[in-house]
Amino acid sequence: MKNVTISDIAQRAGVSKTTVSRVLNSPEKVEEGTRKKIEQIMKAAHYTPSATARNLSKQASSTVGVIVPELNNAFYGDLFMGIEEILNKNNLSLLYCSNEDKVKKDFEALDMMKTQRVKGVLYVPAMNYPAAGLMGKLQKKLESLGCPAICIDRDIRLHMDTIHFNDKKAVETAVLSLVEAGHRDIAFINGNEKKNILAAERYEGYREGLRKAGLPENERLVYQGEFQKSYAYLAMKELMEKERSFTAVITGNNSLGKGYLQAVYEAEKADAYAHIGVDRIEMLDLLRIPNDYILRDSYEMGKQAAEMLISRIAFPEKKIQNILLEPSLVLESSERDRKR
């Protein structure tokens, strides 16, 4: 079943391709009678113009590229949905590619976006490029992309539009809140600061919090491995086994939060520690398990990022925008304590 083309329609209507093209792009310029006739023929033939041909001819595109690490983390899932909502509203198609936190896949994804000649890309960098000494290579790639890009969530200091959360401040606030509640020995289970810029920022926040509270850092309470459930699970098990002193734990993202929970529930020590996690875990609320967390509204961030891109496409010369969102600290367990 070959697709119907503009020539087929023109022929059936007894007009030129130009006229058919006009009813597609500027119908007001076509005499009503012929327009209606052409429209009807199009409909009867199930004609849909080819975006491929149009894009080539117009030297433009109607699709936007989205590069994120993964989708099975609710944080990125929500981000993605926010992006999709805005793109949809603006009649833009969405070309998706994950980078799995890997440089290789990241570069492949960017190459793919270039090959596809997308209108713009929404981009969560795969890793801590500055720390890896790969900043130059990345910048070259981004420049040769041929379209604008927005850097999301991970602030690796690219000279372009960016939007991300103030993660450092958030963790600092978490530390101070725990200190205020009387905790002195606060463990920290985090991602790898070398690999992930967010891990680095969160670690800085952790240290800054301790500093402000006048507490020393105990490196035996700091675990920086992977942003994975399994890592936090093992880290927490080790902590419970080897360390006696600590009374509170901060986990660096929702996967780590899940691993922490798995470990303490398994050991039947769910109430033994105060815990603040980065990102909300929905199930806990449903199960009425009070939990403290740093709330980052990634759905909203996705919407804003998509809007930034659309605005950038419309005004290529406008000033670079760097948006810093402030996460909030949600304390449910102390709420519970107060109610007791």
Place this chain on the structure above:
Amino acid sequence: MKNVTISDIAQRAGVSKTTVSRVLNSPEKVEEGTRKKIEQIMKAAHYTPSATARNLSKQASSTVGVIVPELNNAFYGDLFMGIEEILNKNNLSLLYCSNEDKVKKDFEALDMMKTQRVKGVLYVPAMNYPAAGLMGKLQKKLESLGCPAICIDRDIRLHMDTIHFNDKKAVETAVLSLVEAGHRDIAFINGNEKKNILAAERYEGYREGLRKAGLPENERLVYQGEFQKSYAYLAMKELMEKERSFTAVITGNNSLGKGYLQAVYEAEKADAYAHIGVDRIEMLDLLRIPNDYILRDSYEMGKQAAEMLISRIAFPEKKIQNILLEPSLVLESSERDRKR
């Protein structure tokens, strides 16, 4: 920053576009010296051929369309990731569009895929088209798509390649397992059978299970509303309030399972009922809350679906394939009982 074209490369290399095109498509046909020279010039210029132009010229495409209801349901999130993995391996780009279980969005999504001239589409139908009397319209749309499609997860009896789970059998098994454990009054919280074919099948399975067990259906224990957390929450609250007799509950998908949990935890009746949910809820296992569920491996289904599409593209004339996957019943809570 305009993109470099094949003509630019040809000019710089002092050869024809044909030759440049050859080093892209059949390098073995180009004399080694010129090939190397051209390759080097391409690299220096950061040249990437335009998929748009290539697709138009080749009358082919390198992207596959994916239409699913939503991504914030883990079931579809996993499905999506399975799909992505296979597409990636086959160097296919992924054009995404959600349909949000709505006919209007579904048709728009299909139109978009046609406009984009994708190579094929992986498709989860938005709703119960046969029951809505819209089967004819949908079939027309699918036919005029101009590319093969695979129907996933919701078996609305389209005459094309399909893959889905045996949901009816699964729920039937769940009922029989509860009956065997001594339950007689089994409530059922489900989606709308008119709107969603899966709801219809699961309801059939529920009734079939009761029939086989020789039990009458008590319609006061059957709630068929929306596949949403909030619906199950309200339904379960009402059940607990109005009905005394029931001792077990089956929920029709993971969202409903969450709503059920929310209601029973809020009422502090988590242990009051036996519960089997369709689809696993990961957090429960992490929190060591024993739970029974029907396991449907949607990641695997996504992979298989993508493979089916690729195979269909390669062999357009091969026989239509309809795959029925058998879900398994996972009983953790009785496991626990036995251990007691």
Place this chain on the structure above:
DNA sequence: CTGAAAGCGCTTACAG
């Protein structure tokens, strides 16, 4: 091994 030319399905400046 290489190139000129036609074609993919559109759009658009130009002429009428």
Place this chain on the structure above:
DNA sequence: CTGAAAGCGCTTACAG
């Protein structure tokens, strides 16, 4: 209000 023609960036049969 309408159409012929050139062009977007590639590919490919054909000729050499």
